Amino acid sequence: SQQGEEDPQALSIQEGENATMNCSYKTSINNLQWYRQNSGRGLVHLILIRSNEREKHSGRLRVTLDTSKKSSSLLITASRAADTASYFCATDGFQKLVFGTGTRLLVSP
Amino acid sequence: GAVVSQHPSWVICKSGTSVKIECRSLDFQATTMFWYRQFPKQSLMLMATSNEGSKATYEQGVEKDKFLINHASLTLSTLTVTSAHPEDSSFYICSARAGVIYEQFFGPGTRLTVL
Numbered sequence: 001s002q003q004g005e006e007d008p009q010a011l012s013i014q015e016g017e018n019a020t021m022n023c024s025y026k027t028s029i030n031n032l033q034w035y036r037q038n039s040g041r042g043l044v045h046l047i048l049i050r051s052n053e054r055e056k057h058s059g060r061l062r063v064t065l066d067t068s069k070k071s072s073s074l075l076i077t078a079s080r081a082a083d084t085a086s087y088f089c090a091t092d093g094f095q096k097l098v099f100g101t102g103t104r105l106l107v108s109p
Numbered sequence: 110g111a112v113v114s115q116h117p118s119w120v121i122c123k124s125g126t127s128v129k130i131e132c133r134s135l136d137f138q139a140t141t142m143f144w145y146r147q148f149p150k151q152s153l154m155l156m157a158t159s160n161e162g163s164k165a166t167y168e169q170g171v172e173k174d175k176f177l178i179n180h181a182s183l184t185l186s187t188l189t190v191t192s193a194h195p196e197d198s199s200f201y202i203c204s205a206r207a208g209v210i211y212e213q214f215f216g217p218g219t220r221l222t223v224l
Contacts, residue, residue: 099152099154
């Protein structure tokens with residue numbers, strides 16, 4: 001399978017704490033994207049980082065990309081209960097998006 | 110961002126019947142559309158890629174005769190689950206993009222339950 005892997009599979013934190021999720025992939029990529037999915041709902045696009053970028057910020061989100069290690073991380077700072085969701089990385093190798101296994105984040109008030 | 114719609118948002122059907130799910134790009138022309146399947150608490154698995162006017166390319170392990178995909182226009186793709194069985198119950202999500210260099214936009218998903 002070409003599917004990427006994410007860890008941890010599940011993460012439980014308190015409001016205000018930071019959450020870090022990691023993604024590893026197997027093939028060369030054009031870009032890597034992170035998505036959020038609330039239970040039973042569609043995907044929300046969070047951020048896209050290109051293969052020639054190493055770090056990107058968007059609000060409380062910080063994404064890093066290490067193409068030599070074929071890995072990426074998503075950091076959510078000052079988490080809120082509303083951040084509770086599943087988070088997926090997806091690698092774009094020009095042809096199609098391949099999703100990682102996902103991290104289920106639970107933020108408790 | 111661009112909008113992709115899916116219809117219906119949920120459907121319940123009896124085993125053995127066929128179900129059609131529509132995916133529409135509302136404000137752009139989608140040269141390529143993708144169909145994904147997601148089981149509970151799992152990730153999205155790509156089923157097939159369809160380019161307007163040509164046959165869909167199916168991922169390994171996806172039955173072409175079971176999941177019929179038609180991309181007849183630049184704004185519409187359909188997925189038909191033929192002779193549906195309970196194991197076909199899943200969340201089906203489509204996405205669309207205007208070209209290879211463009212971002213994919215995802216539909217809200219269709220929940221299929223086969224009794």
